[in-house]
Amino acid sequence: MVDRLLWKEVVVDDAAQGFEVGHNDFQHVVDIAGQGVCFLDFRHGNHDVPEFPGIFLAVRAERHANIGRHRQTQGFRVECGAVAADHPCFLQFLTAAGNLAGRQADHVAKLRVGQSGIVLQCGEKFHVIAIKRNSHAYIPIFSHGTCKILRAITWIAHTLRVIRGILCGNNRPFEGEPVMGPFPHDAPPAQITAQNPAGTDGFEFVEFAHREPEKLDALFRRMGYQPVARHRTKNITLYRQGDITYVLNAESGSHGMKFVDEHGPCAPAMAWRVVNAKHAFDHAVANGATPYEGNDKTLDVPAIVGIGGSLLYFVDTYGDKGSAYSDEFDWLDATDPKPEGVGFYYLDHLTHNVYRGNMDKWWDFYRDLFNFKQIHFFDIDGRITGLVSRAITSPCGKIRIPLNESKDDTSQIEEYLKKYGGEGIQHIAVGTDNIYDSTDRLAANELKFMPGPPETYYEMSKDRVQGHDEPLERMKEHGILIDGEGVIDGGMTKILLQIFSKTVIGPIFFEFIQRKGDEGFGEGNFRALFESIEEDQIRRGVLNTEAAE
Structure with missing residues (x-):
């Protein structure tokens, strides 16, 4: 159109x-x-x-x-x-x-x-x-x-x-050019329409599971999350920061702990907000989704089977409609709180790694069931390895899921798949209004970041991101990356700031992001991140440069 x-x-x-x-x-x-x-x-x-x-x-x-x-x-x-x-x-x-x-x-x-x-x-x-x-x-x-x-x-x-x-x-744009959707996550409520047939309306939670839940408890607190509720009958705890909810599942026999048996420390499920949970579930199943009918779910809401056997829950009680957790969880203090933590307040995107040949399969899954649109496509080659990535977004614009696939047998994607024992979430990206203060607080809490780029990266940033006035010394302190078009159109700012943790839950890591008018995924940094992880693989002996040559 x-x-x-x-x-x-x-x-x-x-x-x-x-x-x-x-x-x-x-x-x-x-x-x-x-x-x-x-x-x-x-x-x-x-x-x-x-x-x-x-x-x-x-x-x-x-x-x-x-x-x-x-x-x-x-x-x-x-x-x-x-x-x-x-x-x-x-x-x-x-x-x-x-x-x-x-x-x-x-x-x-x-x-x-x-x-x-x-x-x-x-x-x-x-x-x-x-x-x-x-x-x-x-x-x-x-x-x-x-x-x-x-x-x-x-x-x-x-x-x-x-x-x-x-x-x-x-x-003029091309015919049918996709539009990514509003930022940040607090766009107007979604409705069920021909363009949004399942009524998607954003992320609700990410679930994590671990044999030693105290390790995830310490990690979440280090990143600014607070325990806010506990399940009345199961060993499941909710952690919250802003509008971000992490579910820590340590319940024996649950789907999450069965996932641990196969993957080790993991992210066995995510939940989406939808206009009507039954409608979203019925629509997905009618279009080919596999329903999950087990009695070992984290929350008593409809769910389907997603990437790598993980679960995708549908939640329709949120915001002005109340809380999806009140019927099954006891709040530890205030009801449905949103603590400030270290300044992160929304889930920006969840990136998944899949087996070679499966990226298009899962792209079809999200497109055919939920009418997702592709917004970016990357084809990256490092010194030795490479990957392709397809970034997709929901009709409501609030659910963004990049899909990564390796181009060879030794890339970081392949290393993840081997270590994780299958396909799944590679990293979780969360957003803030002040990445400098938030990053300082993460560092003070002893969270470790991926190695930063060389000095020349910052020296050249003014040329690459035109007109930006970000404080270079503060960026260099922890290795914050910058991307975007810069300051354009007579003062309009399109800048993205981002930084990544080291792997902290098995092969899973976290991304911390601040958007200043930019809706991308740090395309200009994508190669830098890939090469940074590749260099780490070389240092650890996972990649052999001599064999590659």
């Missing part, structure tokens, strides 16, 4: 009160999150026939928005009024539609960030139809009657966009 509004879903899904989309007697303007309104031509379904439906609907990216947890909810005083038939109107160029992270918004016509749209503004008096307020955005919806001059300006605006599209055709 190119340059066309997904017009049947944008307003009705978000508005506190619905109205008829496509009605010719009204013009509607929607302003998301207090940002400026911009115009996108709202053509009828037939792309070739210029229609004049009298409706304009768009949002615009806020280039300097605080996209962390501290964004403030705002509201409006409701005023009613009328617009005269001869009220003056005018056109004004504004920034193209985008989400709060500065990327193209999912639910509007696909323009490149930085490409101008046209806003149709018609005076001072509007009749407010509905206002919805939540922690993510305020959404005022205005309407007023149309008249001949509005239809004329509609035609002018459409013509200007066609001309501009011809002149700036190189800014």
Whole structure:
């Protein structure tokens, strides 16, 4: 779909009160999150026939928005009024539609960030139809009657966009270009739609299991997590930091501990938030998923079998609906707390390693069952070994799962598969608003990081990430990596900061990340990370450089 509004879903899904989309007697303007309104031509379904439906609907990216947890909810005083038939109107160029992270918004016509749209503004008096307020955005919806001059300006605006599209055709996306989704994780609640058939809405927890649970307890505390609840009848403990939940399973005979028998210390399951757990389960099974019916689950919710025999749970009680844990767990102190810890507050992505030949199999699994989209593809060669990686994301944009596959018999992916005894989670990435402070606190807690890059990496970072002003000395202190486009489009920041722990749960490690308008996975650092791990393999004698030569 190119340059066309997904017009049947944008307003009705978000508005506190619905109205008829496509009605010719009204013009509607929607302003998301207090940002400026911009115009996108709202053509009828037939792309070739210029229609004049009298409706304009768009949002615009806020280039300097605080996209962390501290964004403030705002509201409006409701005023009613009328617009005269001869009220003056005018056109004004504004920034193209985008989400709060500065990327193209999912639910509007696909323009490149930085490409101008046209806003149709018609005076001072509007009749407010509905206002919805939540922690993510305020959404005022205005309407007023149309008249001949509005239809004329509609035609002018459409013509200007066609001309501009011809002149700036190189800014247009490819047909069907995937959009990664909003950042951070606290985007508007998902709905079950044709685009999101299972109703995915984010990560709920990651489960870990160990024969010596006290070792994971010490690790989690070192990373800032606190025990917040214990199962009433099983040896299972919940750890929490921000909106991140880790489940520590030490229950004999459970699926998690059976997984330990096969893999050693491991991550035997993850859980997703979904609109309706039964619907998500039924939809997945109907499309080929294997249901898990065992009585040894961590949580009494629907589950299917995922990568390497791990479980994928579906949870529909979260947020304003309460807690999925209250029926089976006792809270140790406050109910459903979100302790600050060392500053991490959301699960960013879970990277999986799979056997050669299986990456496409699991890509098909996520695509066919849940309508995931591919957003990145990497083909990396180190000094001796290589890998390919396919990064995919859910329709809601909140679940991101890179899939790694080795290109040879000796790579770090193969080493993981041998040590882990099969496919599974390679690393868990969590997000923060201040990676420097969080990393300092992790280091103070004696968490060990992967070796940092050489001095030249930081010397060249200004050239590679244009316009960034990150403190190089603080980055070098622990080996923080930087990636992204830098500062672009007159001040828009697209920077990613990341650092990795050493392997701490068998071959599993953790990634700590801060996004400043960048939605990627550190593509520019991917090779650096791969080569860093490869050098570690060489030092440990796992790889033989002479044999490779």
